[in-house]
Amino acid sequence: MTDSTAEKLSVPPGAPRDQSRPDALFKWLTAACSLVVIVIMAGILFELVRNSGMAFREFGFSFLTTDSWNPILSDFGAASSVYGTLVSTGIAMIIAVPLSIIIAIYFVEVAHPKVSRLIGGAVELLAAIPSIIYGMWGLFVFAALMQTHVQPFLGTHLGALPLFQGPPMGIGMLTAGLILALMVLPFITAVTRDVLMMVPPVLKESAYGVGSTMWETVRFVSLKYGRRGIVGAVFLGFGRALGETMAVTFVIGNSHRISASLFSAGNTIASSLANEFNEASEPIYLSSLFALALVLFGITLAFQTMAHHWVARMQRLEGGDR
């Protein structure tokens, strides 16, 4: 093997070997592999559209605006699932984003490298826990804690707001949002940390050099320099929260109702699909579930596009200074 390779490589410089054939093969092979992604994507979209056609023909645009979900009367609407998906993800992001950025700043700017490595390992471990484990822990431990301590506390002190009214059941929208926050936290933290670590030391040193405090350096140099990457990190977490299924199904209470209170049970698109897909026997029921899936696909795509545009706009405003 080595001999023959050496022999091949020792072609005299005047007669270059023909490299076009292996290169062409390589080109086609890589192209074919990437094409697979597009074919799968198109295939999924095609199936979703085809199977959901019946529901959209039957209910029209009102499928998106009604919250009725009645399999006996074959009357379906996506509003409660869409509402639950957005609210639970919203709660998760409100809690996880600031927390993750603060943790990442601590890792990069404040903590001793050894401490940073240690806690960094713990955060990565958090990301490696399968979502079903979060669901089980959420139901058996966290929901009980919510019921006996957190929800009564919120009810007593913030009970004037409709958000925190109703019986403390432990499970419900708020619990689902908090579990989601915990699940996306390690993702946002890890990416933000990597982004902050890429800030050139010379920039930070100059900031300290002109007498900036640590906070000013972080605020005006590190975060400003890395903000595009941080937006990316936030959207990574957002996408994960939006489609998370198992953990949410365990703790959200699975009820097709829109309620002002975060204590009450709700559902998300993903949890409805997980619960009901196996069981849907009527064609219109099945089609409505496919339509739900298509709506989730649409929401994800919309936020993805928004993120792209936003990052691109920031790049333009900054004049491409990176």
Next chain:
Amino acid sequence: MMRTFVGMAVALTVMALVLAISIPVFAAASLNGAGATFPEPIYAVWMYKYNQLTGVRVDYQGIGSSGGIRQIKARTVDFGGSDAPMKGPELREAGLIQFPMVIGGVVPIYNVQGIEAGQLKLTPEVLAGVFSGEINYWDDEAITSLNPGFALPNEPITVVHRAEGSGTTWMFTNYLDKVSSSWHEKIGTGKIVSWPVGVGAKGNPGVANYVQRVNGSIGYVEYAYAVQNNLPHVSLKNRAGMYVQPGPASFQAAAGGADWANADGYYLVLTDQPGDDSWPIVGATFILIYADQDDAGKAEEMLKFFDWCYEHGGEMAIEKDYVPIPKSVADMVRQTWADDVRAGGAVVWE
């Protein structure tokens, strides 16, 4: 380098092909069923025992009654399981045969501090009121007047129901539909209904779990799940006006008067049966098979298994808190097999 890569790819492809070809051959030697979770505990016992005795492997996946009907209609399984029976004309249209396998009961379970199993008395009207959200608090007049002597707490009631289509829900709502006219008008009977209140849990185990965890909750499960999880059950007023406790005896009492002989396709619902000792929410769980079988050998294997369950499964069923199908009914089912099951036009069961 390239050559090794290609060689590896070829080897992997060959391996994958060999696996893909060998797996279906292996699976063909066993019988597959899917459906209701309600009878899953007893089916699991029967299948394990039968496999030990005969070496024939029968697998059953508890995916819910609706799923069972869907799978058998798609012919992806050899038999389907459902707690909600299909009606005669519907069966004939799909070319299916249905027969009852075992009888069980659905019991309301609750979690209220200080009240032990069987102590909470409810009438059908109050039960319907609670599950339809008209009665919201444990110390509601309607409940306290039935239970003098107990200090029911001023706590909200959390209803726990199934999140997915379920035969247990079908039996439960079928009962409420029969006993409450407002339930009949607003909600109705179904494997999954539009619940006005409460939280949804997946499967019988899920409901048991939620009720165990949430103070002030009430739910409904197949009896075996209440026993296994040690959950307090209610004492329910039956059609004869007596308060009864759930259990094999009261299930048997309800099933005793069933008129299977005149039920088209064995379509029979055993909720709200007469009799002083009858538990009011009782039902049979059913097996669905094709009248026209593809494979005579396999069809015979399958019917042999069901025959064995009728013949020798009774003891095991009672141990798991189910009620076996009476011998006379089992004989009727065997006659149905002989009359209606065919493989390529030939009789399968004689």
